[in-house]
Amino acid sequence: MNSFPYQPELPYERNTAFAYDERQPVHGQVTWTYGGPVTKCEMPWSENNYMTVAVARNSPYRCGQFIRLRNIQAPYGREVVVKVVDEVEDYPPNRLNIHRNAFEALGVNPNVGVLNVEIIPASDSQMEGWGARLLHVVETAYPGYRIAEYHLLTKTKISNTAMKESYSFKLQSSQGNLDIQGDIIYNPKANRLSSFQIKEI
Known part of the structure; x- marks a missing residue:
């Protein structure tokens, strides 16, 4: 999987416990990728109109689950709903690797590389059904x-x-x-x- 190469220093420790509460949004970061032909979930990156994401191996999110992402940088409030189709190694649970199309849909230039977001689990997502x-x-x-x-x-x-x-x-x-x-x-x-x-x- 080809990820954007820019890796800034994270504002949190990798061994910090991830406080997951499905009722509340959590702060995290997203990077972007074009994806690849093979995924851990056996789902293509083209699923959900390329609004797709790879999550960490120890993430609480599972294959096929929908996650809502909200941009908390400028432009504030832009949201996308992404579908979990793959895993990414060496990421903490609240760092996600989303398809470039989804990254751009959050209203930012891909050259930014890393974006701060709110992560909102959406197992009952409005984009299901x-x-x-x-x-x-x-x-x-x-x-x-x-x-x-x-x-x-x-x-x-x-x-x-x-x-x-x-x-x-x-x-x-x-x-x-x-x-x-x-x-x-x-x-x-x-x-x-x-x-x-x-x-x-």
Whole structure:
């Protein structure tokens, strides 16, 4: 796996215990990589629209798990949801190696090399289930665009048999950038799609 070579001195000791609480975000760092053809999880780096990550061997995160990352440097508040597809050696648990596309989606130049983030476990991530299906619809509707960022806006119970979820997508291409909102209504009891729509905003 080809990682960005810049390795600054870490602001924490490698033997420091990692206080993991799935209810709370933790501070950590991300570096970036282009990934490789073989992964420990047997999942390609192209999973989840290249929003993917390699974690330390002693990390609490597992193959296939989703993790939300929030940029706590400028530009503040940019978020991505990444999927665990690989492991990386010699990293502490709160240092992650994400795909370059995900690094750029956090709003920073890859030349930065290392970025401080909040790490938020998302085992019930908004991009699992119906959100992931809507993401594929957006990808199909806008060929040539890359989904740089996406997140859940609202989740509303319409009735006992109808839930509505709304998502925001930021798309990038050489033609320019687009902001898309997607709405999906489904029956949670039958796990069946009722309707969906996407629109440029």
